[in-house]
Amino acid sequence: MMTTTQIERQTTARRPQTVKVGDGRMAALLLSPTFLVLALVVAYPLLSAFRQSLYRSQSGLDDDGFVVTGDVFVGLGNYVNIFTGTEAGRFYNALWNTTFFTFTTVGLEVIIGVAFAVAMNRAFRGRALLRASILIPWAIPTAVSGLLWRWIFQADGVVNSITGVEVLWTAEGFAAQAAVIVAEVWKTAPFIGLLVLAGMQIIPGEIYEAAKLDGANAWRQFIGITLPLVRPALLVAVLFRMLDALRMFDLPFVLIGPRKSSVETLSILAWDESNQLNYGTASAFSIILLIYVAVIAYAFIKILGADIVEAKARRATPKKKATR
Amino acid sequence: MKQRRPVRRALSGITLLTAAALSLTACSSAGQAEKADVSLTDRGPISYVSSPDASGAAQQSIDAWNDTHPDEQVSWIELPLDADQQRQQMAQNAQVKGSTYTILNLDVVWTSEFAANRWITELPKDVIAIDDAIPATIAAASYRDTLYAAPYYTDGALLYSRTDLLTAAGVNSPPETWAQLEEACTAVLALPEAADMSCYAGQFDKNEGLTVNFSEAVNSANGSLFDAEGTPTVDTPEALTALNFLVDGFASGMIPQAAITYQEEQGRQAFQDGNLVFLRNWPYVYASFNATDGSSSVQSKFATSPIPGENGPGVSTLGGRNIAISSFAENKATALEFITFFTGRDQQSDRLELSSRAPVFSEFFADETVTERLPYLPDLLTSLEKAQPRPTVVNYGATTAAIQNEIYAALTGVKTPEAALADLQVALSDITSN
Structure with a gap:
């Protein structure tokens, strides 16, 4: 336990800082290009999409058959329509699918990813090869892996040939959801594995040696040393993956197809609306998705990732952590 | 090591912002349509x-x-x-x-x-x-x-048929009606060499192909999706006959269950591998079937004909x-x-x-x-x-989506054919009325 405390002290040692008058103005000046870029690529699209979501394009045909269009301000009408309108069922279904996919895929990815990391962290012949091969799925573009899995899951595909049972994976239903989950986990478990591996490699070997001397077996070492020390890295990886999974679009779209209710996510719904040139509703869906992502991320940090937020407080009292 | 925590916090902040930016689709507002310039003047690149x-x-x-x-x-x-x-x-x-x-x-x-x-x-x-x-x-x-x-x-559309099997079963001409198609299938599937085959497939996955196949079936049963004024006419006996041809086909096994996942390419593969007696597809698959490099098991064993209909040759979509x-x-x-x-x-x-x-x-x-x-x-x-264009409606995207939703629901047994067509009539009326 002493070793941990020392490490904590080392990591948190900081150079003394002196703040001069005028530093703040200089800092603001130096940061202004960053703020400008952020305003352009984040704030502007955000505000523009919000504004768009308050309008509805109305179109009709005049006597000659030409389209007459105009944007009508409807206030929160698009949102009310999404939550209580005739198509509300489709929205709640998509919301459920998005949540379901996020939690199942990220859950499985954590288990498999940590197992990958443990395997990759061992010293053995061919370790570099194993590391590279585990990362291949992550390097393949999602749309391409969607197509690959579509071949595997199609009616006369590999899966049905091996199992000998004809399951129509790319039609509707739970089979379709299972196909998406399998493909998504295959693709992104290496990502978690990679980040966890990075976390594992900075755990000093002495801790394990000390544990061995104390008679801890491999499982005890994993629970007592590896997991607590990779927890920060793991939480960041899980947060990244959750934000990513909540936006899931290309995999269900390519693997199963658009407008299939069992795999329709919020992003696909937004795409479908914008494809029909209903930009108001599409923007409203995007804003709802944005708020949902923000809420989930905030809840995640609050409940699980307390040390991400409280890092500063803990730095001041490193001993407290060491005694945990 | 030193910067681990602050970097991590910054990273999660950046992630939030990135996620925010990415979850927004690019949007542009539709402006008022203006009178188009009808004079075709000026020359240049x-x-x-x-x-x-x-x-x-x-x-x-x-x-x-x-x-x-x-x-x-x-x-x-x-x-x-x-x-x-x-x-x-x-x-x-x-x-x-x-x-x-x-x-x-x-x-x-x-x-x-x-x-x-x-x-x-x-x-x-x-x-x-x-x-x-x-x-x-x-x-x-x-x-x-x-x-x-x-x-x-x-x-x-073309109907691709396995001429070798049809001849062996004593069927001498390609089917012109749905009834002949089913009779031919019964005869062919009784042959020992056709034991594992299925009869007929088109494109029934939930995409544009389904709209094409349904609208062909309706037109081939003397119905139509829209009348001359552009009013939807899908809640009709003709459309029901057409939809029943497909729904009953799935129920009786004339159309294999796997065909619900078929787009153009999956159906091509199935016919090319010798698993289907009849296939409705576009002309482009002809070259694959006729390939002499060994990739096609139906080379010189198939022929084309116009698609069949309810009482005579069917009506292709364009x-x-x-x-x-x-x-x-x-x-x-x-x-x-x-x-x-x-x-x-x-x-x-x-x-x-x-x-x-x-x-x-x-x-x-x-x-x-x-x-x-x-x-x-x-x-x-x-x-x-004899071909009919698909519905010439202004909002084609919403129209084809509505057709796919309802017909797919009927083919997968989620709705009865009658209910699906009634719902489709309502949906199409909504789309064309605004």
């Missing part, structure tokens, strides 16, 4: 906006034009292969009134939408060779009796592409001249050597030098002479 053409035939035509028109060069702006993305890019260009796109290569089903929004310009009927073209292709290039585009190439001029383009006089050159007889003839796409002039369908290479052309012409 223009652009041809199209999906890639792997055959190189279109590029050959453009090169031929560019060789003789040094001051009015045509440059090719290549769009993605995916049709939805092509439509979206062209629609967005029109909404910002961009002049970059001059000549648009439009799917036949988008023509009404583009015309009604005044995104494309009216074409003079006397300049485009409309008299030589198959009538259905001109209808598909028009909106409310006004010509908005020139037909580029056309496409129709596929293919049209060429139109963007309303917001410059140099429209050059554009019109290029269109007449590009879709004219000589270029169609030249392109036939490279491309297997069906020409729009009926004379080629009887030309022996052409039919020797593309033997399905006479059957395709029969099919096209």
